[in-house]
Amino acid sequence: MKSKLFVAALMLAVAVPASAQFAKPEDAYKYRSSVMTLQGAHMGRINAQLKSDKPDMQAIATNAALLDTLNRLFFTAFPEGSDMVANSRAKPEIWKQSAKFKENADKLNAQVAKLNEAAKSGDAAATRSAFQSTAQACKGCHDEFRRD
Numbered sequence: 001m002k003s004k005l006f007v008a009a010l011m012l013a014v015a016v017p018a019s020a021q022f023a024k025p026e027d028a029y030k031y032r033s034s035v036m037t038l039q040g041a042h043m044g045r046i047n048a049q050l051k052s053d054k055p056d057m058q059a060i061a062t063n064a065a066l067l068d069t070l071n072r073l074f075f076t077a078f079p080e081g082s083d084m085v086a087n088s089r090a091k092p093e094i095w096k097q098s099a100k101f102k103e104n105a106d107k108l109n110a111q112v113a114k115l116n117e118a119a120k121s122g123d124a125a126a127t128r129s130a131f132q133s134t135a136q137a138c139k140g141c142h143d144e145f146r147r148d
């Protein structure tokens with residue numbers, strides 16, 4: 001009985017949307033900055049594989065699956081007004097053009113799904129091309145929504 005209650009409480013905790021979990025805008029900034037740093041790291045690992053003559057497609061697929069999760073986490077960490085946090089490079093356009101911002105995030109998710117598929121198929125050329133489109137999706141959003 002006790003353990004059932006515990007499981008129920010745990011499930012409730014998990015069901016709370018991540019955006020509601022930041023007590024302060026600084027916390028949201030730290031969270032997204034950490035996630036983005038990881039996104040950069042996993043993109044870097046895929047890039048390193050693709051530079052080799054015999055890329056490890058399984059490693060690329062693993063990194064693409066991690067990116068898929070990280071992309072979703074990142075998007076939950078933009079409470080309105082959190083561009084005012086020290087060091088944040090977020091532009092106010094994120095909230096003024098929120099539909100467009102979300103479009104950019106969706107585009108990245110779609111590209112990462114393609115990258116994962118290509119890697120799983122073992123086709124290095126298709127994986128290279130999907131990786132380039134993924135990097136473009138990162139850059140596209142940065143150009144519009146991140147300060148220099």
Ligand code: HEC
Nearest residue numbers: 033036037039040043088089090104105108138141145146
């Ligand atoms: C939907 C828009 C969007 C997409 C897509 C996006 N980014 Fe970002 N990224 C941002 C914004 C906005 C910031 C600035 C956040 C801040 O400073 O508050 C940022 C910041 C960063 C940072 C700096 C983190 C830090 O604080 O040091 C890195 C690294 C980064 N992004 C990597 C990536 C990579 C890699 C991808 C693609 C896999 C990506 N981003 C896709 C919007 C995006």
